[in-house]
Amino acid sequence: xxxxxxxxxxxxxxxxxxxxxxxxxxxxxxxxxxxxxxxxxxxxxxxxxxxxxxxxxxxxxxxxxxxxxxxxxxxxxxxxxxxxxxxxxxxxxxxxxxxxxxxxxxxxxxxxxxxxxxxxxxxxxxxxxxxxxxxxxxxxxxxxxxxxxxxxxxxxxxxxxxxxxxxxxxxxxxxxxxxxxxxxxxxxxxxxxxxxxxxxxxxxxxxxxxxxxxxxxxxxxxxxxxxxxxxxxxxxxxxxxxxxxxxxxxxxxxxxxxxxxxxxxxxxxxxxxxxxxxxxxxxxxxxxxxxxxxxxxxxxxxxxxxxxxxxxxxxxxxxxxxxxxxxxxxxxxxxxxxxxxxxxxxxxxxxxxxxxxxxxxxxxxxxxxxxxxxxxx
Numbered sequence: 001x002x003x004x005x006x007x008x009x010x011x012x013x014x015x016x017x018x019x020x021x022x023x024x025x026x027x028x029x030x031x032x033x034x035x036x037x038x039x040x041x042x043x044x045x046x047x048x049x050x051x052x053x054x055x056x057x058x059x060x061x062x063x064x065x066x067x068x069x070x071x072x073x074x075x076x077x078x079x080x081x082x083x084x085x086x087x088x089x090x091x092x093x094x095x096x097x098x099x100x101x102x103x104x105x106x107x108x109x110x111x112x113x114x115x116x117x118x119x120x121x122x123x124x125x126x127x128x129x130x131x132x133x134x135x136x137x138x139x140x141x142x143x144x145x146x147x148x149x150x151x152x153x154x155x156x157x158x159x160x161x162x163x164x165x166x167x168x169x170x171x172x173x174x175x176x177x178x179x180x181x182x183x184x185x186x187x188x189x190x191x192x193x194x195x196x197x198x199x200x201x202x203x204x205x206x207x208x209x210x211x212x213x214x215x216x217x218x219x220x221x222x223x224x225x226x227x228x229x230x231x232x233x234x235x236x237x238x239x240x241x242x243x244x245x246x247x248x249x250x251x252x253x254x255x256x257x258x259x260x261x262x263x264x265x266x267x268x269x270x271x272x273x274x275x276x277x278x279x280x281x282x283x284x285x286x287x288x289x290x291x292x293x294x295x296x297x298x299x300x301x302x303x304x305x306x307x308x309x310x311x312x313x314x315x316x317x318x319x320x321x322x323x324x325x326x327x328x329x330x331x332x333x334x335x336x337x338x339x340x341x342x343x344x345x346x347x348x349x350x351x352x353x354x355x356x357x358x359x360x361x362x363x364x365x366x367x368x369x370x371x372x373x374x375x376x377x
Contacts, residue, residue: 165312
């Protein structure tokens with residue numbers, strides 16, 4: 001089997017879609033020939049060419065990097081007609097050298113795996129090679145997903161690799177998906193951290209009081225601003241609980257919020273393990289590694305019930321709670337703070353991760369999906 005992964009960013013970059021593709025390429029394809037076509041960009045806001053052009057190895061994968069030749073201008077899907085919306089995709093991120101590479105090399109691969117759905121690098125690549133394209137949509141229930149070009153993309157490719165049942169349900173409600181399989185994303189669940197390591201990480205960041213943590217991009221697109229408002233109301237009601245934001249992004253929270261920025265993985269693990277809960281107000285998720293990583297540390301979660309994939313994981317695992325509005329959010333935090341609750345929810349979450357989302361389990365599902373879907377057309 002020869003696979004080509006096409007994604008606008010690849011490597012040690014922030015983003016669930018990017019982490020999923022790298023995991024598939026390096027953890028699920030042993031015995032197959034794997035190459036990756038990507039750009040030189042790291043930051044998904046600016047799309048500047050920060051990494052060197054050329055070919056490098058990432059474990060078993062051969063990674064080809066091409067310069068971004070067109071950056072988004074901030075306008076999305078102007079107009080209501082199909083043609084005007086397709087024309088708007090000319091303002092999405094794109095690489096002319098990468099497109100030329102695909103034109104020359106695509107026939108040498110059994111399947112082209114594309115992700116995520118919304119960007120020009122995915123749309124134009126799928127348009128050029130629909131019969132051999134598999135889409136990992138990383139689909140969100142957002143206005144762009146309901147546009148004619150995106151619905152056409154979902155129906156054009158020979159198959160879709162979904163990260164959750166909720167994502168597949170959304171996709172099939174939008175377009176006549178030819179074939180699809182739910183695969184998920186793998187998570188490494190290492191041995192629990194020693195209490196001394198957790199205490200040291202907390203002390204290093206001055207986290208002496210009880211806190212909850214939000215891990216991920218610190219931006220309004222992830223509704224971090226909504227989470228801050230929920231926590232402000234919770235604190236105003238007399239509950240002494242700090243909020244820690246672990247990640248980078250343009251949102252600037254009020255001074256009472258503890259923003260610690262980017263930290264190394266072992267520090268992030270310790271801070272998550274020391275939290276009363278991992279919390280999220282995001283509604284635009286197709287899977288949510290944040291939940292599974294919290295459960296790997298035995299930490300319960302609280303997330304917005306309006307995010308179907310996160311609500312799905314929560315219901316399936318018993319690893320946390322969902323909320324609907326401010327009162328429900330406060331009730332959830334209080335429930336997780338009851339004696340024994342953190343340990344009970346955290347243990348259930350960890351068992352769920354180990355059983356269903358080890359890389360070995362995901363590897364089997366991914367390989368079966370590729371074998372089936374590449375022949376579906």
